[in-house]
Amino acid sequence: MHPLSDARTPVRSRLRTRPRTGPRTLWAGAVTAAALVAALVPGTAGAQAAANPYERGPAPSVSSIEAARGSYAVSQTSVSSLGVTGFGGGTVYYPTSTADGTFGAVVISPGFTATQSSISWLGPRLASQGFVVFTIDTNSTLDQPDSRGRQLLAALDYLTERSSVRTRIDATRLGVMGHSMGGGGTLEAAKSRPSLQAAIPLTGWNTDKSWPELRTPTLVIGADGDTVAPVATHSEPFYTSLPSSLDKAYLELNGATHFTPNSSNTTIAKYSISWLKRFIDDDTRYEQFLCPLPRPSVTIEEYRGNCPHS
Structure with a gap:
């Protein structure tokens, strides 16, 4: 366990730092x-x-958020790099039915030297829970975090303004995710656009370690065996630098590496789904999976956060 692992934030009520x-x-x-x-x-x-008009899908359970697929059938469409500007195209996954109205949307960036295929498993898994999900390619596989942050936002703008699924999306309910360099880009995107509802960097890498300006609820996911972006110099400083008044959490995966987010992973999925549902959809039915704070387990080295969420 890492030196900071016994410094869990005490349970107390928080006020979100940005107004609805x-x-x-x-x-x-x-x-x-x-x-x-x-x-x-x-x-x-x-x-x-x-009822909360943003709730989508049946009441959740541990088995439903751990399942490989949620309650929605999923369709997908490819987006060519030739038809977009600001990022490199990608694949959109979305609930097939329109019976429930619009959905929140999430854009996901791959890591350094990687393409969308490295994080494609998240597309149908999150979409089947009631989101429109866009896994993107970047302009260059060597793009740095600031560039990836801009590309995440460009992809969100395309998704909500020009894409073939734009009428299925509520443009007020948006989030970003990313792996490694894309995780660093996730923080950059949230910094640039505080109206985002959720951010999840996955074993993120960034030379900037301090993020006190973020106003987006952020779940930082690190790995105990990460030697590329060690948690002591990346994920932990990212988390601890976030404002104390912000809805935030730190999940450190047990027995994991920097590349764990590149394969289907139940722990990453269940807490990402819960975070996105809780903050993009304001769905308090998912609060039960985030508060009280999850305890260390076979798959969790450490979990920190503030509860209950605002």
Whole structure:
């Protein structure tokens, strides 16, 4: 266990550092008003039970978030690099049915010298849980984190403004993920666009170790056996530098390497799904998998975070 592993953040309530805007603010206000009316007027308790309009899929369970596929059938479409600017094309995975309305969206970047194939397993796995997912190629396999951050944002803009699935997406509910150099790019993207709802760097690499300016709920995932981006000099400093008032978590995988995110991994999937659902969809049904903090196990070396989430 690493030197910082016993410094878990104590459980306490947090306030998100950025305000909700747009449709979600209206929804939150409506729920608050309904609760007030229910408290003051007899016979109006039903008004208090207004459902979160962003929830997608059935009530989750441990087995559902660990499953190789969720409840949604998934389709996919290829995006040629010749038809886009700012990034290198990729593959979009999305729920086939439109019966549930729009979905949140996530763009995922590969690592140094890698292509989208290295993180393609995340596409259908996350999409089947109720997201539009875009695994991208970068302009160069040698791109650095700042470039990858810009490309993640360019891909989000393409996805929501020009893609063939844009009508399936709620452009107010977006997140970014990335492996290695793409993980460093994930932090860069969140820094540049604080309106993002979630960020998940996977064994991230970046020369910048300090991120106090981030306002996006961030789950940092590191690996105890990482020799390319050791957690002591990358994932741990990333996490500890995030504002204490931010919804944040640090998951260190046990018995893992820098390249663990390149293969299907149940632990990465279950906590990524829970984080994306909790913060992109505001789906508090997934809070149970994040709080109380998961304990060390065969697959978890350490988990830190602040609970309950705001």
